[in-house]
Amino acid sequence: MNNTILSNAWRLIFLVLLQVLIFQRLSFGWENFNYINVIIFPIFILLLPFRTPNFLVVFLGFLIGISVDLFYDSPGVHASASVFMAWIRPAVLGLMEPRGGYDKNQSPAKKHLGINWFFTYSSVMILAYLFFYFSVQAFTFVYIVDIFLRTVFSFLMSMIFILAYQYLFDPGE
Amino acid sequence: MRNLIYLFVQFGGLITFVVLEILCMYLVINFNKKQNSIFVNSSNTISGLLYERADQLAEFWDMSSVSDSLAEENARLRAELRNARFVETILQDSARNEKTSQRYTFISADIINNSVNKHSNNITINRGANHGVKIRAGVFDDRGIVGIIRNVGSRFSSVMSILHKESRITAAIRRNNYFGSLTWNGSNPRMVTLSDIPKHAQLIKGDTIQTSGYSTIFPAGIMVGVIDTFWLEPGSNFYTIDVLLSNDLSKSKYVYIVNDLMREEINTIEEEVSDE
Incomplete structure (x- = not known):
């Protein structure tokens, strides 16, 4: 129990640092094409154990979002998207529940549920995150095409790093 | 009290979500310049829209006379432009004392x-x-x-x-x-x-x-x-x-x-x- 809390706390700090120290500077783009942001810190929400109460997931979403916002100089923008993503997590997990159900003590990670499952799960969540994030960033749907482009390109780039993270830090059995 | 706790267990996610999302929007609107200006402008837009529609209707009636007078004014202003004038001064010591006379009118x-x-x-x-x-x-x-x-x-x-x-x-x-x-x-x-x-x-x-x-x-x-x-x-x-x-x-x-x-x-x- 304590071990889980501790490891998640470390992961929170590690991911925030990773995001703001490395991936914040890694927003790809060239003239007229500044569409790629690499966002990886939502892995923290993705990997919270199944038994985490819903309100706590949402609250932790806020916590990590606002921490990243402090460094991005955009109070509330990441936080709102990450709160939204944390809120839909139980629904997404519910839809994707395998026949045998989840082991409540585990995390929804690659090593327990396989790469295909994790890929679908993280894709849905990250897409939701990015779409919400870029919408709040634009704060108007006038630039809806722009929002979609940013979402798609950032999604492709972020997924590469998120899967890489899974392979590096949560190796299989 | 017990019911309250039960309610929170049941809907805790939703309640936390709504509360925190409102907090986030508050932060977004108050501490981000761009989002703030969009928010302020669009809240003006809604009340402004009504006035604008009413104004457009009124404007429509005297549109043609307005555009005629604007076109005449434009023609007069174009005649004031430098390329519509003929420079009379031969020696130009400074740009200020050059003498011009009207060359073009429109x-x-x-x-x-x-x-x-x-x-x-x-x-x-x-x-x-x-x-x-x-x-x-x-x-x-x-x-x-x-x-x-x-x-x-x-x-x-x-x-x-x-x-x-x-x-x-x-x-x-x-x-x-x-x-x-x-x-x-x-x-x-x-x-x-x-x-x-x-x-x-x-x-x-x-x-x-x-x-x-x-x-x-x-x-x-x-x-x-x-x-x-x-x-x-x-x-x-x-x-x-x-x-x-x-x-x-x-x-x-x-x-x-x-x-x-x-x-x-x-x-x-x-x-x-x-x-x-």
């Missing part, structure tokens, strides 16, 4: 008949000799040149559009002043051809083409268009340049007619020379 007019889809397109405008229109005067609008007056009646005039196969207008490249003549090949109403630009001129796609001022038709500096493509015909010393017109003639409505007050003098002098 007459505002409405297009009442127009075509762009024939080989020889003509435009009819509602100004004629009564208003001071003279033959071979230039016609342009706020986006670029339109044509040249070819026939003047007492109240109406006919304009040879730049989209006319006999139309020849001198135009120059703004960046380096090389000039040539503009013709139309009769197909694309947005594209004209500029020829006679010498081979040694440096051209860049997107260069602005404007009127040269080397005639009594147009003052210098009226926009014509931008270079779209250019090439050298084999064996030729001159470029052929496709120019994308800045003006869409199929949409022109309000135009200005150039009136060159020094035209007689210039023409007399030039005729004397060509007689020799």
Whole structure:
């Protein structure tokens, strides 16, 4: 129990640092094409154990979002998207529940549920995150095409790093 | 109390979500400049929309008189521009004490008949000799040149559009002043051809083409268009340049007619020379 809390706390700090120290500077783009942001810190929400109460997931979403916002100089923008993503997590997990159900003590990670499952799960969540994030960033749907482009390109780039993270830090059995 | 706890366990996620999302939006709106301005503006927009609609309705009724008076005012203001004046001072010690006199005035007019889809397109405008229109005067609008007056009646005039196969207008490249003549090949109403630009001129796609001022038709500096493509015909010393017109003639409505007050003098002098 304590071990889980501790490891998640470390992961929170590690991911925030990773995001703001490395991936914040890694927003790809060239003239007229500044569409790629690499966002990886939502892995923290993705990997919270199944038994985490819903309100706590949402609250932790806020916590990590606002921490990243402090460094991005955009109070509330990441936080709102990450709160939204944390809120839909139980629904997404519910839809994707395998026949045998989840082991409540585990995390929804690659090593327990396989790469295909994790890929679908993280894709849905990250897409939701990015779409919400870029919408709040634009704060108007006038630039809806722009929002979609940013979402798609950032999604492709972020997924590469998120899967890489899974392979590096949560190796299989 | 027990029910309250039960409620929270049941809907804790939703409640936390709503509360935190409201907090986030509060932070977004209050601490981010861009989002704040959008929020403030769109909350004004909703109340503003009503006023605007009411205003538009009222405006609609006196639109035509407003646009007439604006067109006249524009014509008067254009006559004040530097390129409409003739510099009288010969020695220019400083820009301030140069003496100028009026060279061009402009007459505002409405297009009442127009075509762009024939080989020889003509435009009819509602100004004629009564208003001071003279033959071979230039016609342009706020986006670029339109044509040249070819026939003047007492109240109406006919304009040879730049989209006319006999139309020849001198135009120059703004960046380096090389000039040539503009013709139309009769197909694309947005594209004209500029020829006679010498081979040694440096051209860049997107260069602005404007009127040269080397005639009594147009003052210098009226926009014509931008270079779209250019090439050298084999064996030729001159470029052929496709120019994308800045003006869409199929949409022109309000135009200005150039009136060159020094035209007689210039023409007399030039005729004397060509007689020799």
